Each structure stands twice: as C-alpha cells, then as structure tokens.
Amino acid sequence: MDTVLYLAHTQSDETLSKGALEALTAAKELTAQLGSANLVVAILGGDVQTAADSVADCGASKFLGVSGEAFAQSRYATDAAAIEALCRTAQPAIVLCGSSSRFNRVLPGVASRLGGCADLHATEVKADGGSTSITRWYYRQRIRAAQVRDKRPWFVALETGSDAPWITAGGKAAVESVPVALPESSLRTTVEGLQKPPGQTQTIRPDADLLYVAGAGWTKKQADGEAHIQDAESIILDFLGKTQASLGGSKSLVDISGTGQAVLSFMTHLNQIGQTGAIPRHPKGLSTCCHGEEPHAVGWRFIHERRAINLDANCGWAHGKADVLYVADAFEVMRKVNALLEKS
Amino acid sequence: MGFHIVVCAGIVPDPLQTLEPITGPQGPALKNEMMLPAVLDPWAKHALFEAAHLAAKTPDSKVWLVSMAPKTKLQQVMMSIAQKASFELVALDGPASGFTDSQAVAEALAAAINAISGLDRKRLLVFGGWESASRGAGATLQIVGERLGIVEQFQGVDELSVTASGSLRILERVEGGMHQISHCDGPPAVLGWATGSLPEPPNNPQVGMANMRTLMPALQKATAAGVAVDGKSFTSVEVPKQRRDTRIVKDASTDDIAREIMEWIKG
Numbered sequence: 001m002d003t004v005l006y007l008a009h010t011q012s013d014e015t016l017s018k019g020a021l022e023a024l025t026a027a028k029e030l031t032a033q034l035g036s037a038n039l040v041v042a043i044l045g046g047d048v049q050t051a052a053d054s055v056a057d058c059g060a061s062k063f064l065g066v067s068g069e070a071f072a073q074s075r076y077a078t079d080a081a082a083i084e085a086l087c088r089t090a091q092p093a094i095v096l097c098g099s100s101s102r103f104n105r106v107l108p109g110v111a112s113r114l115g116g117c118a119d120l121h122a123t124e125v126k127a128d129g130g131s132t133s134i135t136r137w138y139y140r141q142r143i144r145a146a147q148v149r150d151k152r153p154w155f156v157a158l159e160t161g162s163d164a165p166w167i168t169a170g171g172k173a174a175v176e177s178v179p180v181a182l183p184e185s186s187l188r189t190t191v192e193g194l195q196k197p198p199g200q201t202q203t204i205r206p207d208a209d210l211l212y213v214a215g216a217g218w219t220k221k222q223a224d225g226e227a228h229i230q231d232a233e234s235i236i237l238d239f240l241g242k243t244q245a246s247l248g249g250s251k252s253l254v255d256i257s258g259t260g261q262a263v264l265s266f267m268t269h270l271n272q273i274g275q276t277g278a279i280p281r282h283p284k285g286l287s288t289c290c291h292g293e294e295p296h297a298v299g300w301r302f303i304h305e306r307r308a309i310n311l312d313a314n315c316g317w318a319h320g321k322a323d324v325l326y327v328a329d330a331f332e333v334m335r336k337v338n339a340l341l342e343k344s
Numbered sequence: 345m346g347f348h349i350v351v352c353a354g355i356v357p358d359p360l361q362t363l364e365p366i367t368g369p370q371g372p373a374l375k376n377e378m379m380l381p382a383v384l385d386p387w388a389k390h391a392l393f394e395a396a397h398l399a400a401k402t403p404d405s406k407v408w409l410v411s412m413a414p415k416t417k418l419q420q421v422m423m424s425i426a427q428k429a430s431f432e433l434v435a436l437d438g439p440a441s442g443f444t445d446s447q448a449v450a451e452a453l454a455a456a457i458n459a460i461s462g463l464d465r466k467r468l469l470v471f472g473g474w475e476s477a478s479r480g481a482g483a484t485l486q487i488v489g490e491r492l493g494i495v496e497q498f499q500g501v502d503e504l505s506v507t508a509s510g511s512l513r514i515l516e517r518v519e520g521g522m523h524q525i526s527h528c529d530g531p532p533a534v535l536g537w538a539t540g541s542l543p544e545p546p547n548n549p550q551v552g553m554a555n556m557r558t559l560m561p562a563l564q565k566a567t568a569a570g571v572a573v574d575g576k577s578f579t580s581v582e583v584p585k586q587r588r589d590t591r592i593v594k595d596a597s598t599d600d601i602a603r604e605i606m607e608w609i610k611g
C-alpha cells in the first residue's frame with residue numbers, strides 16, 4: 001500500500017498556514033483517488049502539537065513530528081535532516097506539501113538525497129487509474145505541462161490557491177516523535193529574524209483579494225506636461241490603505257525606483273510582477289498606468305478577474321488579457337475610487 | 345582569504361519571443377528552439393553580477409561561470425555577457441531546454457564543478473538564480489549543493505555581506521515581501537539569487553578582452569554533457585488559450601468608471 005505523506009511546517013505562532021491547509025485538502029483527495037493509499041501527516045517546527053491537533057481529524061493513519069528549538073528556524077541543514085528522518089520513517093511514495101519559501105529551499109535537495117525527485121510550483125496533483133500526475137508551468141507561466149514521474153519518493157509542493165483549505169474543529173493528535181541526529185556542522189547557520197524592506201510600507205499581501213498593479217505611467221509627464229509623483233504616491237497608498245490590496249509594479253516602474261530617483265518610495269523589486277518578478281495569486285487584479293507586454297502579462301497568469309485603466313485605448317496588454325479596459329486617466333479615476341471608498 | 349565563486353547560469357529564450365511547444369525526438373521542445381535569440385537566464389545573471397562585485401572587492405577571489413547549453417548558443421550569449429563581468433567560463437555542450445530535468449542538469453553541473461582545477465572547496469560559494477526562466481523548477485542549485493556535500497543553502501537571495509570575522513550575512517526572500525536574515529559562519533555555501541541589488545554593469549571592453557582569452561578555449565573544449573531523461577514523462581504540454589474578450593470602456597465619465605470599479609472591488 002502506497003503512503004501519501006502530507007508534510008507541513010509550523011508558522012511562528014505554531015499554526016499551519018493557509019497554503020499548508022490547502023495542500024492537506026489535496027493530500028486527502030489524492031489518497032482517496034489512489035484507492036488503497038494510506039495518509040500520514042508529518043509536521044516539523046519548534047512545537048508541533050498545536051498544528052497536529054488542528055488537523056487531528058483529517059483521517060491520517062499516523063502523525064509524525066520533528067520538534068525542538070533547532071527546527072523552529074527555517075534553515076536548510078536542519079530542515080533537510082528533519083525531512084529526511086520523517087521520510088525514512090514513513091517510507092512514502094508521494095510527499096505533498098504547500099509551497100513555502102522554507103520548503104522550496106530544502107525539498108529538491110532532500111529528494112535527491114533520498115534518490116527521489118521533487119516538483120515545486122505544482123498547480124494540481126491527481127491520480128487516475130493508480131497513476132499520479134501533476135500540472136506545472138514552464139517558461140515562466142507560458143507553457144502548461146502535465147507530467148508523471150517514476151522515481152519515489154516524489155515530493156510535490158503545491159502553489160497556494162490550488163485548493164480550498166482544509167479547516168475543521170480538529171481534535172487531539174497522538175504525535176509520534178521522530179528523532180533526528182544533528183551533527184554540529186548542521187548548525188553553521190543561525191537565523192536572526194525577519195526584515196521588512198528598509199523604510200518601506202508593507203505593501204505585499206499574498207492573501208489579499210485584490211492585486212493592484214502600478215505601471216511606469218504614474219511617473220510620466222501628464223497632460224499638463226508635468227510628472228505628479230507625490231500625487232501618485234498618495235493616491236496609491238490611500239487606495240492600498242483602504243482596500244488592503246497587495247501592490248504589484250511593472251519592471252519599468254520598479255527599475256526607476258531602484259535608481260534612487262524620488263519616485264514611489266515604497267516600490268521595490270519585490271513588488272515586480274512578471275517574468276522576472278512575482279507571479280502572485282489573487283481573485284482580482286486592477287492594473288493602472290501599465291502598458292505591460294508579454295514579460296509583464298505572464299505575471300497575471302493566476303489573477304482571475306482583471307481590469308485595467310489606461311489612457312491608451314490600444315494598450316497592448318489589456319487587449320485580450322484583461323476583462324475590462326477603462327480608457328481614462330488613472331489619476332482622476334483612482335482619486336474618485338478613493339473618495340467612494342472613503343464614503344462606504 | 346578570498347572566495348572561489350562558481351556561478352551556475354543557463355541560457356533561455358529572449359522573453360519577448362513567442363514560444364510554441366512541439367514534440368521532439370527527446371520529448372517536448374520549443375519550435376525553432378535553435379533559432380530563437382537567447383539571453384543569459386535573468387536571475388542567474390544577477391548572480392553573476394553579484395559574484396563579480398564580491399570578487400572585485402575581496403582580494404584573492406575568482407569567479408567561474410558554469411553554463412550548459414548547445415555550444416553555438418553559448419557562444420552567442422557569452423560574447424555579450426563577457427563584456428560585463430570578469431569570469432572564467434566552464435562550458436558544457438548540452439540542452440538548454442526547460443523540459444530537461446533539474447536532477448540530470450544538476451548532476452552535470454556538479455561534475456563540472458568537481459573537475460575545476462585549483463578550486464578550493466573551503467572557499468567555495470556556489471551561486472545561481474533561484475529559478476530559471478525556462479524550467480522554473482527552483483531545484484537545480486539545491487541538488488548541485490547536495491552533490492557537492494554543501495548544506496548551507498539559501499534561496500531567493502537579495503543581499504550577501506561578509507562580516508569582519510568572515511561570516512556571511514544573507515537576506516533571503518520569504519513570504520509577504522519580507523526577508524529572512526541568516527548568518528552562516530563562512531563558505532562553502534550555495535546561494536540562489538533573486539534580483540540582488542546591483543544594476544546591470546555597462547559594457548567594459550577591457551573586461552571583455554580579458555575574458556576572451558579563456559572564453560574561446562573553454563568553448564572549444566566544451567564536452568558533450570549527457571543529460572538523462574530520469575524517469576520524467578509528459579502527458580500534455582500546451583500553451584493555454586489566453587485571449588480574453590476585453591470590454592473596452594471609452595468615453596465614460598470618470599465618475600461612472602470609478603463607481604463601476606468600486607462595485608467590482610466590493611462585489
């Protein structure tokens with residue numbers, strides 16, 4: 001009987017992330033599709049009991065845990081040792097988890113160590129007639145492929161937004177603690193903590209309902225022959241504050257910001273959407289002052305509803321890529337949207 | 345003591361090109377793949393610039409660029425990249441396709457790194473992009489690291505600084521636009537770079553001339569790298585339908601547009 005190992009790590013508050021709970025839905029479905037498979041839950045973190053309890057009623061035959069101070073930190077050497085130990089105990093055919101920076105850093109290496117294989121950034125996993133397959137994208141979201149693999153264990157990290165999170169009342173899980181032998185050399189790295197981009201307002205919100213994209217047009221000369229960067233800043237920040245939308249930018253805009261010019265001080269490379277930027281997932285996206293082009297448009301792959309405001313009725317990216325293009329001045333429209341939001 | 349920095353960088357089609365998948369003799373491939381203009385993989389290019397910058401300010405350092413692609417493509421791309429940063433090329437004549445598996449590519453890269461003469465493992469930093477713009481696997485560097493026995497690994501790196509004691513302070517991208525700050529007591533380490541913080545350097549003919557001395561011999565002696573299929577097969581490869589039926593709203597008042605957007609956001 002094949003084992004599907006659902007792998008998760010705790011967050012700093014010892015809970016599981018939304019992405020991790022989405023992957024649990026997928027793991028349960030995959031186990032059911034495989035017929036005779038067995039679901040095992042494995043969690044690593046500082047203390048895993050709270051997280052295990054939150055999914056105690058997920059139907060797993062076993063709960064494995066690696067916990068302790070060394071595993072509270074997101075660090076390759078210790079994470080690799082922990083996941084290796086969990087896999088040697090569970091002997092899984094498939095290891096399924098939610099995508100996270102912590103797992104993305106470590107899984108391919110562990111898979112290789114175990115003689116298996118790994119696919120990060122999967123958008124779907126399913127089994128048909130006993131055969132597991134995944135869907136993922138190549139060439140920065142331009143080509144979609146479904147693929148199967150012979151090697152086991154096969155690690156699959158599912159992108160967030162691929163499934164609904166599995167949330168129940170939970171219960172009390174009997175967690176079997178898996179020992180991990182850590183050589184001293186595995187502690188050569190220490191994690192100091194997290195840092196916000198220096199002096200920046202927090203503008204990236206992966207769980208937001210709306211992605212708000214600003215293009216270089218915000219910094220360009222307007223009808224009166226002047227650029228209005230202060231206005232642009234305050235309109236955008238006002239909108240983000242009122243909607244809690246996540247902020248994206250075109251490459252042209254973030255590159256201008258990077259040159260140290262006094263433009264949109266809160267915009268960094270981390271905001272960039274597209275081929276050489278981020279490819280976020282949000283139900284809706286609003287693009288403003290952005291002309292796009294293909295390297296930008298691929299960043300919108302996982303944005304379901306898309307609208308754009310551009311002065312140019314022939315805006316190349318909006319045509320065929322957005323649902324609605326408003327041919328208008330984004331300064332004027334967004335000021336009015338902000339006023340309406342203020343009233344509502 | 346300086347660093348020995350090995351940058352792993354593939355080449356990818358210019359992102360402005362239209363890509364169309366076809367089925368080739370070895371599985372999926374791109375239509376006219378050999379004809380498409382190519383560039384150095386963007387995130388790996390940032391890694392190369394960061395490597396050159398670090399080497400330039402750390403005496404007794406050296407940069408190697410390990411790159412696998414069809415020889416003719418490598419030659420084209422190297423001619424332009426050689427103007428921007430000092431490095432010694434280690435060329436592998438092999439596929440640049442995104443459909444080749446990262447495990448197989450990583451094994452070829454690790455073997456090439458192992459074969460670099462004079463490379464000091466105690467001073468080794470393996471750099472690359474945290475993801476390629478072709479395979480987008482985000483896996484190759486980690487496997488290279490495992491093959492070389494390096495378990496100090498960092499991905500999505502935007503900043504590396506070397507402290508007075510020689511330890512490495514590293515900023516990695518994590519969720520929500522934040523960076524994780526880690527300290528590693530020193531090399532060897534693997535760093536998969538995101539954008540980093542350096543602008544693209546201007547062309548420097550002197551650097552180009554110096555690189556040329558080693559570039560052509562490296563290209564000439566590039567050996568064919570075997571890349572196994574490694575148990576992966578594709579059941580479908582397609583460019584999904586992308587065209588949306590865009591409603592163009594022209595000549596509406598900004599009040600009406602604002603109201604419509606507001607309703608859509610709230611709805």
Ligand SMILES: Cc1cc2nc3c(=O)[nH]c(=O)nc-3n(C[C@H](O)[C@H](O)[C@H](O)COP(=O)(O)OP(=O)(O)OC[C@H]3O[C@@H](n4cnc5c(N)ncnc54)[C@H](O)[C@@H]3O)c2cc1C
Pocket residue numbers: 214215216217218220222249250251252253272273274275276277288289290291292293294295296299309310311312315328329330331359360386
């Ligand atoms: C190797 C490579 C990689 C790339 N990767 C990326 C990537 O990852 N992400 C990315 O975004 N780009 C990327 N690009 C660049 C991309 O091709 C485009 O050049 C870029 O996205 C254009 O940015 P933009 O639309 O903001 O700027 P512009 O092209 O300058 O467009 C500005 C727009 O603003 C509009 N505008 C101006 N004022 C107003 C107003 N008052 N109201 C409404 N509209 C207004 C104008 O009509 C215009 O359409 C890449 C390019 C290359 C070559």
